[in-house]
Amino acid sequence: MELSEIVIQTLNGISYGLLLFLLAAGLSLIFGLMGIINLAHGSYYTLGAYVGLVIIQMTGNFFVGLMGAAVVLALLGIVMERFFFRKLYKRELDQVLLTFGFAYLFMDINKWIWGGVPRSLPKPTFLEGSISILGEAFPIYRFGIIVIGLGIAVLLWLFLEKTRTGVIIRAGVDDKEMVSGLGINIKLYFSGIFALGAFLAAIGGVIGGPIIGAYPGLDFEILVLALAVVVVGGLGTLKGAFWGSLLIGFAETFGKAIFPDFAMFTIYVTMALILIFKPSGLLGKEES
Amino acid sequence: MRKRRYLAKIGILFLSVLLVFSGIGCGTQVDNSKDPIKVGLLVPYTGVFTSNGVDITRGVELYLNEVGYKAGGRDIKLIKEDSQMDGQVGLQKTRRLVESEKINILAGVVSSTVAYAIRDYVVANKVPFIISNAGACDLTREKGSEYIFRVSFSNGQYxxxxxxxxxxxxxxxxxxxxxxxxxxxxxxxxxxxxxxxxxxxxxxxxxxxxxxxxxxxxxxxxxxxxxxxxxxxxxxxxxxxxxxxxxxxxxxxxxxxxxxxxxxxxxxxxxxxxxxxxxxxxHYSAALTNPENQKFVKDYTAKYGEGPNMFAEQGYVTAKVIVKGIEAAGGKVSDSKLLLDSIRKVQFDAPRGPFKFDAKTQNVIFNxxxxxxxxxxxxxxxxxxxxxxxxxxxxxxxx
Known part of the structure; x- marks a missing residue:
């Protein structure tokens, strides 16, 4: 591979990885705090893309659509937690089954409202086109993804490390009983973390929209990738989700570049190797 | 004496039951020209390829509407089933169509996987099968059969x-x-x-x-x-x-x-x-300017609020092939040799332009x-x- 191609593929890998990070961060935090894998997480992503499309068509502004979809999905996350998951408190298996049910429900609702025809989101005009790096073209929009993805990663990190809420969430991931013992009502934070997860997934859906679009079946396609990320990165930590996303992004991108015929294979080999040598993931919490 | 009369009654009952059942049995063999001709349509209505299934159905129904759901002096009844893009489900639905609904002709199928899964069953049960989309080459080559027709394309053909x-x-x-x-x-x-x-x-x-x-x-x-x-x-x-x-x-x-x-x-x-x-x-473009396509695009858009694509056109042609085939056979769908010969010879100007089958493979020849x-x-x-x-x-x- 030439230098220019390595540079472009690296940028491809970073932008793809950061898109996955938006999805995996929420998935990982919900697991960390509540102990459930939210199988409806891909639906948040897809629903976010659809809602974003509707708002962009109404307002003509990409960023209004981005924030609008994120807020709508955050509200949906709160409703789901408050009226469904809370009723099954401490029954993790039932909760996971419920998320699975929701995934199918959302899939059919999407198809009912938006039909089977694949949709695509418009880009903000100032991110149209491509620029030349060492003689190779790279889309400006993907730089946009890198900037937004990194920005959100930093904000999330500040939130979890520097705010009181963040500290409580991290403590809850480590030991729920102890946090409750300190007089903090940890259950109140469950709604918040669901909202945050859905918020981030919707941002991912809208940002990915101009490249990937929105169509029936996308929810499960994207869920598989997010699950691969959390397996590799380790569940329950932001750092794990971040490095896991980049690793999977690179594995898939360079897999496609070096072995075009076996791209998916590189993701699963990465997963298998991590599971053999570090079963809890790169930066996952060890089971106590 | 009493016992005897009792036995006789049972005997008559038994005989009449037998007659009724054999009567039903005969119904599928002998043409009753008052009964509608049943056409099964197997396409995906769920899953990723739902829109293709819906487009084909719209095309089929548009043409059947044009002819008032009649062919060769008989009514046509369309029975729709969801293949779910799954070979096993497709086969199960085909069995239901053939065994419970007693369809005379099967049409549809978007995915070649489903087409391969039902191919042997359809041929063994001698049901004329009009493929509306599935493009796997072998369906009209090595796996071809006098019962299988294809109005869409064989992969690689265009x-x-x-x-x-x-x-x-x-x-x-x-x-x-x-x-x-x-x-x-x-x-x-x-x-x-x-x-x-x-x-x-x-x-x-x-x-x-x-x-x-x-x-x-x-x-x-x-x-x-x-x-x-x-x-x-x-x-x-x-x-x-x-x-x-x-x-x-x-x-x-x-x-x-x-x-x-x-x-x-x-x-x-x-x-x-x-x-x-x-x-x-x-083999098609909605922008074709021949009169058949202009009429098709106009009627389709008026009915469904959006323009047609290749799948809608393939559905329309599927229905037209079935209707023209039944007409040429004079409505005698139970004479399977006559029906197959009639379908094989169907020719007309479709929205895509001239339509006919390749007499050898029963795959379409198109522009x-x-x-x-x-x-x-x-x-x-x-x-x-x-x-x-x-x-x-x-x-x-x-x-």
């Missing part, structure tokens, strides 16, 4: 002449080929490459990404040293690919050539201006249209730039 066209008319010499890694992707790519290489063209690279790939960026970065890129992608993949192709600045550097599926009328809206300039080959995607009056359309008449599925014989 791609082969396209290979010829781009070499001779567009002076393309070196091509990168990309298609999804499943049977239809490979068969379509093989068709194009055979046609292109037969003229002396050179394939510099073949790439087969996974069906449903989300990010084509890493593949697009590799494309080099070619005059053009030929691809086959459909549905959601076609939108992602076309947009990303433009995003990586390739649109203005290397002409994009494709099977017509890439720029299906239902995908153009999502692709937007990225699709302008794509050269594609197909291949080379189209160019253009924006006319703010709307993206596939303008026909060249017509290659009488394309049969016979290219593989010369290989």
């Amino acid at each position: 791609e082969y002449p396209e290979g010829n066209y781009v070499y001779n008319k567009l002076n393309v010499r070196k091509v990168v080929v990309m298609a999804p890694d499943y049977a239809a992707g490979h068969e379509k790519a093989d068709g194009f490459m055979a046609g292109f290489k037969a003229q002396g063209g050179q394939i510099v690279q073949e790439i087969y990404p996974k069906l449903g790939t989300t990010d084509y960026g890493p593949y697009l970065t590799q494309i080099k040293n070619a005059d053009a890129v030929w691809v086959h992608f459909s549905a959601a993949d076609s939108i992602k690919f076309v947009k990303q192709y433009a995003e990586y600045g390739l649109k203005n550097k290397l002409p994009l050539l494709s099977s017509g599926d890439l720029v299906d009328e239902s995908s153009l809206l999502g692709q937007g201006d990225s699709a302008i300039g794509i050269i594609s080959a197909l 291949t249209y080379i189209r160019k995607t253009e924006k006319i009056n703010g709307k993206l359309v596939n303008t026909v730039v060249e017509t290659i008449p009488n394309t049969a599925d016979d290219w593989y014989k010369g290989k």
